[in-house]
Amino acid sequence: MNKLTENFTLEEMERSSVAAARGIDNHAPHCAVSNLQRLCQSVLQPLRDWYGAPVIVTSGYRSRMVNSLVGGSSRSYHVLGRAADIVPVETIGRGAILRSWYLYIKDHLPYRELLLESGKDGGEWIHVAM
Secondary structure (H helix, E strand, O other): OOEOOOOOEHHHHHOOHHHHHHOOOOOOOHHHHHHHHHHHHHHHHHHHHHHOOOEEEEEOOOOHHHHHHOOOOOOOHHHHOOEEEEEEOOOOOHHHHHHHHHHHHHHHOOOOEEEEEEOOOOOEEEEEEO
């Protein structure tokens, strides 16, 4: 297991149900691994330390093929290993937790993109990129 920080691994940053279902290699190249480590060290680990509970990465690195299959932008920071979509473990009160995370990141951590997003199914998550 390749640890990027105390609580985040390369494996979880590369995990993709789309890649697994379609047999697509979603391993990050070396330059993307460096970016993933910087993202974890500068944003995800400090957020987890502040929050005091796990931060779940639902989408980290995406190969160009995976990014295309999920409808991601051709200029997505996910392809460079510079973005993650995150949610809390808790499902009850998730919206309020995400809003508190959004404000914490906005006020205390470095980012290039910070979005509180929602899907057609009503699910919410934070997209953060460096």
